[in-house]
Every structure is written in C-alpha cells, then in structure tokens.
Amino acid sequence: MNQDPEIDWLLEHRPDPAAPSPIATELARAALLAHGAKQKNRRRAGRLATGMLVAACVAGAVLIIRPDHPASEHGGPRLAIAPRSASPSAPVPSHRGTPLVRLAADVRRLRFHRQTGNATLVVRYTVLAGHHSIHGEVYGGYDLYTDSGHYYWAPDSLAQLQRVVRDGLREPGDEARALRRIAAAAGKSPAQARRAVLGDPDLPAAAPNAKNAPGPPQIIDVRARDDSVVWLNATQALAAGAGRPNVRAACIKALDTLHGVREQADRIGKARALRVSYPDGSEHVAIWLDARTGVPIQERDGDNSTTSYAVERVNAHHLPARVSIHAHLR
Amino acid sequence: MPISRTAARLGDGAVIAASGRDPARFAEVFDRHWPRVFRYCVSRAGAGGEDIAAETFRVALDRRASFDCSREDAGPWLLGIATNLMRHRHRSEARRTHALRRLHQDEQADHVDDALDRIEAEAAGARAAEALGQLPAVYRDALLLHVWAELSYGEVAEAMQVSVGTVRSRIHRARTFLRRALTEEILT
Numbered sequence: 001m002n003q004d005p006e007i008d009w010l011l012e013h014r015p016d017p018a019a020p021s022p023i024a025t026e027l028a029r030a031a032l033l034a035h036g037a038k039q040k041n042r043r044r045a046g047r048l049a050t051g052m053l054v055a056a057c058v059a060g061a062v063l064i065i066r067p068d069h070p071a072s073e074h075g076g077p078r079l080a081i082a083p084r085s086a087s088p089s090a091p092v093p094s095h096r097g098t099p100l101v102r103l104a105a106d107v108r109r110l111r112f113h114r115q116t117g118n119a120t121l122v123v124r125y126t127v128l129a130g131h132h133s134i135h136g137e138v139y140g141g142y143d144l145y146t147d148s149g150h151y152y153w154a155p156d157s158l159a160q161l162q163r164v165v166r167d168g169l170r171e172p173g174d175e176a177r178a179l180r181r182i183a184a185a186a187g188k189s190p191a192q193a194r195r196a197v198l199g200d201p202d203l204p205a206a207a208p209n210a211k212n213a214p215g216p217p218q219i220i221d222v223r224a225r226d227d228s229v230v231w232l233n234a235t236q237a238l239a240a241g242a243g244r245p246n247v248r249a250a251c252i253k254a255l256d257t258l259h260g261v262r263e264q265a266d267r268i269g270k271a272r273a274l275r276v277s278y279p280d281g282s283e284h285v286a287i288w289l290d291a292r293t294g295v296p297i298q299e300r301d302g303d304n305s306t307t308s309y310a311v312e313r314v315n316a317h318h319l320p321a322r323v324s325i326h327a328h329l330r
Numbered sequence: 331m332p333i334s335r336t337a338a339r340l341g342d343g344a345v346i347a348a349s350g351r352d353p354a355r356f357a358e359v360f361d362r363h364w365p366r367v368f369r370y371c372v373s374r375a376g377a378g379g380e381d382i383a384a385e386t387f388r389v390a391l392d393r394r395a396s397f398d399c400s401r402e403d404a405g406p407w408l409l410g411i412a413t414n415l416m417r418h419r420h421r422s423e424a425r426r427t428h429a430l431r432r433l434h435q436d437e438q439a440d441h442v443d444d445a446l447d448r449i450e451a452e453a454a455g456a457r458a459a460e461a462l463g464q465l466p467a468v469y470r471d472a473l474l475l476h477v478w479a480e481l482s483y484g485e486v487a488e489a490m491q492v493s494v495g496t497v498r499s500r501i502h503r504a505r506t507f508l509r510r511a512l513t514e515e516i517l518t
Contacts, residue, residue: 006508010477017372019365020380028384032360035388036353141495153493175493222464225507229466232499 099263100256101190103274104249107294108186117313119146120243123158123323126307145240146316149176162319178233179241185253186246193253197233198226227258228280235287238296242311248294268297342404346394356391359404367408370479375416382419386412401488409479410489413471461508469504472497 020028122143142161144152150170154161164170178199185196234251241247255261258278266275268288277286288298299307310323340348342359349355367386371379389411390397390404397407462470468490475486476497483501487494 004505006505007477010473010508014478015373017369017379020368020383024368024380025364028364028387029357029360031384032387032391033354033357036349036356036391143495151493153495175496225464225466228503228507229469232503236496236499 098256099265099274100252100261100276103289103291103294104186104252104256106292107245107249107252110245110293117315118148119144119314119316121312121314121319121323122239122242123310124239124307125310143239144314144316144319145175145243147243149179151175151240152316158319158321158323165316165319175240179237179244179247182237182241182250183244183246184250186249188250188253190253190256193250194230194257196250197230197237197254199233223259227278230254230258231278231280231285235296235299238287238289238294239309239311242295242309243313245294252289252294265291271297273297341402343397343399343401346397346404347399349391349394353391356387356394359390359408360387363405363408366405366479367412370409371412371416373478374474378419379416382412382415385415389415403485406481406485406488409475409481410491413475413489417467417471465504465507469500469507472500473504473508476501 122145124141124143141153141155142158144161144165146152152161152164152170154164181199182193182196185193188196234254238248238251241251255276255278260279262277264275264277266273266288272291273288274291275286275288277284286300287296289295290297295311296309298309301307312320312323314320342362345355345358349359364383364387368380368383371383371386373379375382386408390408393411397404401407462474465473472486472490475481475489476483481489483494483497486501487497490497492500
C-alpha cells in the first residue's frame with residue numbers, strides 16, 4: 001500500500017487501455033513512413049529551389065549596391081539600421097500602498113545588479129522534514145541563470161555546476177520566456193503582474209478579487225488554486241530572476257494580489273527583510289525578501305522545508321569556488 | 331554465436347540522428363515506443379487518443395532535429411509531444427464548444443468546459459476527472475506523466491521542457507490539491 005493516498009487513488013483510477021491492435025499499429029506506421037517519404041521529396045525539391053533562390057539573391061545583391069549606399073569601411077555594403085524609437089519611460093508605481101507595492105517600486109529603481117558578470121548564481125540550501133522529502137531526492141542545488149536566457153543546474157557542488165556549464169548541458173525549459181513575460185509587467189498594476197505570473201492559457205481565469213464564479217460547485221476553490229499558482233510561480237521566478245530587478249518587481253506586485261497575504265518587517269541574520277506569508281490551503285508558506293532589493297533570502301514551505309538562498313552575480317565560465325550563505329546581491 | 335539484438339541495439343539518439351538523412355529510419359523509434367505512447371494517449375483522451383498517438387510520431391519526425399541525440403531514450407520526448415498535442419487539440423475543441431454555446435445561449439451546458447477534462451471523465455470516472463480537471467493543466471500533465479506514464483521527475487522535466495525543480499513543485503502542488511479535494515469524499 002502506497003503511503004500517499006492520492007497516488008493510490010490515481011493509480012486505482014488509471015485507465016487500462018488494451019494494447020494497440022495490429023491494424024492500428026500498421027496504419028500508424030504506414031502513415032509515418034508516408035510522411036517521411038513526402039518530407040524527403042520536399043527536402044530534395046527545397047534544395048533545388050534554395051539553390052535557385054541563392055543564385056537569384058546574389059544577382060539581386062549586385063544590383064542593389066548603388067553609389068548612394070556608401071560602402072562600409074571594410075568595403076562591404078553598409079546596412080541601414082532604423083533608429084530605435086525612444087521608448088517612453090515606464091510609469092513608476094506610486095510610492096504609497098502596501099509594503100509589497102512599495103518594495104516593488106523601490107526594486108524597479110535598482111539597476112546595478114547587471115553591471116558585473118554575465119549570469120546570476122542562486123544557491124539553495126534546503127532542509128527537509130517529514131515524508132515530503134520527495135523520494136529522498138536532493139531538493140535544492142545550484143542554479144545558474146545566464147543573461148542570454150540559459151539555465152544550468154547541478155545538485156551537489158559549484159564544481160559540478162562548472163562542469164555542466166563547460167559541457168553545455170543546459171536545462172531545457174520555458175523559464176527564459178516566462179521571465180521575459182514577467183519582467184514586461186514590472187511597470188504595470190499588481191493585477192496585470194498577477195496575470196503575467198499566472199501565465200497559463202489553460203487555466204480558466206478567476207478574478208483576482210472574486211470568490212468562485214457562480215455556477216456549479218467546484219471541488220477545488222478556483223481563487224485559492226490561482227493564488228497558489230501565483231505564489232509558486234512568483235517565488236520560483238523571484239529566485240530565477242534574482243539578478244533582474246524587473247522580474248522581482250513584477251513578482252512582488254503579483255504577491256500583493258494574494259488573498260490573505262501578510263507582510264511583516266523582519267531580520268534574517270544581519271539583513272533587513274520583509275517577511276511575506278500566505279495561507280496556501282492547509283499550509284502556511286512564507287518568503288523573506290531583502291527589504292531593499294527584493295532578492296529572496298529564505299523561504300518556508302509549510303512545515304515541510306526551509307530553503308535559504310544565496311545569490312551572486314558571476315561569470316558563467318569562471319564560477320567562484322564557494323558562495324557565502326549571506327550573499328544576497330547587496 | 332550470433333550477437334544478440336539487444337546488445338547490438340542502438341540508442342534512440344543514434345537512430346534519430348541517422349533518421350536525419352533517412353527519415354525511414356524513424357520507423358525504428360516508432361516500433362520501440364508506439365505501444366507506450368498509444369496507451370498513454372488512449373488513457374488520457376479515450377478513443378481519440380489513437381489518432382493523437384499516430385500524430386505524435388509524425389510531429390516527432392518533423393522535429394527530430396531538435397532532439398538531443400546524446401539521449402538514449404526518446405520516450406519522455408515523445409510523451410511530451412503527445413501531451414502538447416492533446417492539450418492543443420482539446421483546447422481547439424473547447425473553443426468550438428464555447429462558440430456553439432454562445433450561439434445557442436445554452437446556459438445549462440455541462441460545466442466541464444475543457445474537452446480534455448470531459449474525455450478524462452469518461453476514461454477515469456467522473457469524480458476523478460472533476461478533481462483532476464480543476465487542477466491547472468501544467469500540474470495535471472506533470473502528475474499524470476509521473477503517475478500514469480511512470481516517468482521519473484527528470485523524465486517529466488524532459489517531456490515538459492522545464493527544470494526538475496519546477497516538476498517537483500508542480501507535482502507536489504498537484505498532489506496537495508488532489509489530497510485536499512479527495513480527503514472528505516473519497517479517502518475517508
């Protein structure tokens with residue numbers, strides 16, 4: 001008997017479909033082979049067309065270089081690049097409001113983190129308790145987020161992380177896209193930041209200030225579910241975007257929309273912190289953010305685990321030998 | 331003594347690399363993974379899963395250049411494609427259903443809006459699907475890839491193209507929600 005009742009229940013309800021019939025298998029196989037053959041023919045035709053196109057482009061390029069387009073200093077044609085339109089400065093939120101909104105405004109004014117290195121190193125030290133240790137696997141580790149959008153991870157040591165980077169074993173993932181989306185919401189309202197953090201097109205939306213929509217009763221409280229996703233996504237993005245003020249600002253604003261969220265001035269070691277707690281269903285979760293930079297310092301996931309974060313700007317190809325637990329991009 | 335076929339068998343990565351020049355080689359990947367992909371798709375999408383399973387291999391063939399050929403097992407990659415196809419197909423169906431409801435102003439329509447939820451309801455029992463269906467899709471996909479398709483956390487990460495940490499969090503949250511939803515009515 002599995003000690004996890006919901007897993008038992010899921011396994012009990014797992015459908016047990018019959019093995020594919022020989023006919024279905026043959027049909028699918030034949031369709032795949034026909035698709036492959038078509039692809040091969042297309043590629044052959046494409047190569048021919050590409051050859052003709054390249055020839056045409058070369059001929060065209062010769063015609064396009066004219067005396068009124070002066071050559072570059074290297075002798076090649078100079079490319080005309082349209083001037084970038086000056087973007088209006090994003091509105092900075094009012095300095096009034098809740099501690100979270102005020103912190104988000106402060107964080108948006110910070111620009112110095114990206115001046116050194118080319119990546120943000122996040123070291124997580126997680127202490128686990130109880131059976132939520134997830135099959136005894138390592139929980140925590142060494143994350144490296146490069147400014148170019150790549151993510152590397154190693155479970156055990158900085159030396160291991162350095163090898164992972166050297167071997168180019170970056171994690172596949174949609175983190176970079178999600179972080180871009182979240183960062184773009186930094187200058188917007190908390191509700192808009194919430195939507196950016198929620199970011200799941202499959203999720204039926206629940207209004208940030210509404211209880212469950214009228215209609216048939218829901219097994220799951222939709223508002224609580226969305227809040228839970230916002231908390232999870234925001235706290236993960238706070239760590240992943242620790243080196244990016246706009247990501248942090250948007251995440252902090254999104255946290256401000258959670259039902260039952262509470263802030264409290266606190267200290268972690270010598271650092272002044274804002275303790276943000278939230279009743280995630282039956283669990284009380286909390287994150288401590290640096291009161292000046294919004295960088296996560298510590299997180300508590302119910303009674304299950306406490307994670308401490310160390311954050312540093314680094315050069316991805318020359319990681320430091322060690323990182324102080326007190327490193328918080330101060 | 332003949333060399334055993336198992337010993338001589340190339341990993342999926344090598345076969346997929348070879349299929350770059352010769353797409354027919356991809357049939358070997360099909361032969362290895364078709365039963366598993368088929369079962370997963372039919373488990374989640376009922377009879378329509380058969381088409382999705384077949385489509386999975388056609389899409390995989392088109393996208394084989396993106397596969398990391400250093401990997402031995404293409405199973406997680408294929409199941410990830412299947413999951414995305416299911417999501418995409420049923421999202422389209424849900425949009426059509428919504429449009430039809432608007433046309434007919436059918437206020438009494440079934441409240442299980444997502445077509446995939448409905449099909450899962452038929453496959454796994456209405457109660458199970460109701461609880462599952464109200465989970466965020468990314469949580470549900472991670473959980474079912476782990477429990478029904480029996481992928482490890484690392485394999486789910488590969489299938490869903492997210493980090494292992496994200497998978498852990500998604501599965502943990504999905505389980506918490508499910509446990510909470512089921513505690514009163516199912517488990518006690």
